Amino acid sequence: MKKVELLAPAGSLAKLKTAIFFGADAVYCGGLNFGLRAGADNFTIAELKAGIEFAHQKDKKVYMTLNMIPHNQELAKLPDYLNQIKELQLDALIISDPGVLSLVKKSMPEMEIHISTQANNVNWAAALFWAEQGADRIILARELGKTEINEITAKTKNQAEIEVFVHGAMCISYSGRCLLSNYLVGRDANKGDCAQSCRWQYHLVEAKRPGEYYPIVENEQGTFIMNSRDLNLAEEIPELIEAGVSSLKIEGRMKSIHYTATVVNTYRQLIDGYYADPAHYQPDPDLLAELTKISHRDYTKGFYYGKPGSDGQRYQSSSYVRSYDFMGVIRDYDLKKAEILVEVRNKIFTGDQLEIITPGRKSFTIRVDYLIDQASDQQIETAPHPKQLVRIPAPDFIKPGSLLRRIKEDQ
Template sequence: MSRHPELLIPASSLEVLKTAVIFGADAVYIGGEAFGLRAKAKNFSTEEMRKGIQFAHEHGVKVYVTANILAHNDDLAGVREYFEELKEIKPDALIIADPGVFEIAKEICPEIERHISTQANNTNYATYNFWYKQGASRVVSARELSMEELKELRANIPEDLEIETFIHGAMCISYSGRCLLSNYFTGRDANRGACTHPCRWKYAVVEEKRPGEYLPVYENERGTYIFNSKDLCMIEHIPELIDAGIDSLKIEGRMKTALYVATVARTYRKAIDDYKKDPKLYEQNMPWYKEQISNCTYRQFTTGFFFGKPDETTQIYDSNTYNKEYTYLGIVGEIKDGLCRIEQRNKFSVGETIEIMKPDGRNIEAEVLRILNEEGKEQESAPHSKQLLYVELSEIPDVYDILRRKEEESK
């Protein structure tokens, strides 16, 4: 059966959730203030979660809430309280990794669907069938699976058990993300939401009889980042993903900005829709998809495990930094008397040319004509992060449009 896959987008805040919804998500996954694996993300308060779910549902978009820590004994009472709150808020599903947490969810809010997180190491169809028997409606595949393994998996599980697969974003060096490095080095447990990303650090070798003498692991004159993977990108392989029977195409990035989310959501939305409309249209528009996807921050791209085991070309050895084409300036909150209200994210000035990024795929250049603060006083630039401003542009944007600036050095 040919599926029309769901596009599942991450959101770190209410603002980013709204962006994901407007820019093409079928579903959004978010975290509350506890029991998810992105403790450093902004995350949602109970009230923000309520507002986000309401906004998404008004636009026909689902919301899934992560509760995918590997729980310790002292977490369990809090998990119960949390699920009691979620029962009232009514998200569309919970994303869970721990069997004990799964059982608590089944007891307290059985009406909310339960999805099994990739943290549960879901690498075979027997595991999928096990979770199906426990009452799970969806299982997130391990990133270590190939396309052929996913096809075999689909053929050996119930038709109504959904497969969710990561198709874009950061890759964890540890198996299915179950990393111990962060806890070992810093005491912050990646499996309880506090990862410090030591896989992105620069390392050297120390010989035990020569303490303090750091021997570089050379790849070039700058050293090496030996655990640093390229980012996953499957924009060129939508047909294979659909043919494999994937139900949900998942984007990684629950700590990303609204600009990143808008860029990735808009690009994959168009790619999926184009392919379903006409495969030739999808092929024809491939240069546009690739150009757009490179407009957000990324680390160079790989297809991960989908077409075989990664080799040395999937690692980045000389840097842990992102490539950056555009700078995020803000989201248009409202339009009044020709002025758009934004909460500034990066500095910009009167006279600059910026871009208005629209959900329909258009990018419109506009000159910044005026910048006013909340008191209505004009200013030449906007240097203060998160300052509320009223901006006049040479082109009038719409609410929820993204304002961004192309960086000269990236040209």
């Protein structure tokens, strides 16, 4: 059985390295043009080259998004952009528009092609159509249930790989095609500039009664009628693998390094746990709990078990659940002193209990018995400055690149 790919988001070069460090088999990222995450840091040509070299040294892959739906004036710029990226040794391009596919095939005939979820891939005939046009992989729409996924993988076997989203934000639109943001604030979601208008607070007001609000849902904050919960299919990993899905995709190019590390590390261990003993596999509850420690909205299974209906939305608030703070990155481990060198992100105090996120292991806790400022070599009570380097005792070896977090005080 070919092992399923774990595909992670890379909104920046640092996030690319984090995803690979924590166990991703491949990452997807966007260049400065033609992607659908205009708000992400995205990659210059030089950064793409550096990221690809880093990934290939680790025997991992890099896919780049060209899944914007371009108008004529934008399409005219595509040939020059393709000339810039054709020597980069990308492993695949993610495309949604037939015109873009046609130009890519002419300019880069050997390039592997993945058809974006933006192309609304909801049936096996569409998947086979794209395969006939030279696509190597089809990224399915998130509006599909497990029976539909099973039928698509069965009928496309040996024709094209199938990729499925398993974790991350859901969109109120149909597979990402939405005009609400464009209509309300002139920001086009189909060109990567979504304002997430669906998550705003809305009230019902009668034209001749300004200021008199009629609640759609009894809530003093208004209503969040289009505020989808986040997707979480961690428990469905065995079914997806057995269905013949080739790649399990995590959403979140605009999320934090802490999000990337935690989600990738969790799915990596769950996938590996399944392959270690498929017949007796049960998802580890401790690993599933890790997914509640990142910034997220309440979770849903999406369309996997049928149309979610009202249970797929969160009506009380559009805010995230944030139960932990990201505290720092471990830059080194001193075996002789049994200390970690930490680059601070949030204020650390002597006496803190910090959780460690490290590749291939469940998170575990250490106590900050003392803090030593690296620059002055003096003991301090608190490390208040972002990017400050401090030393903290750690009895066991902890891999550099691991992260620290702390439960919020109000939890």
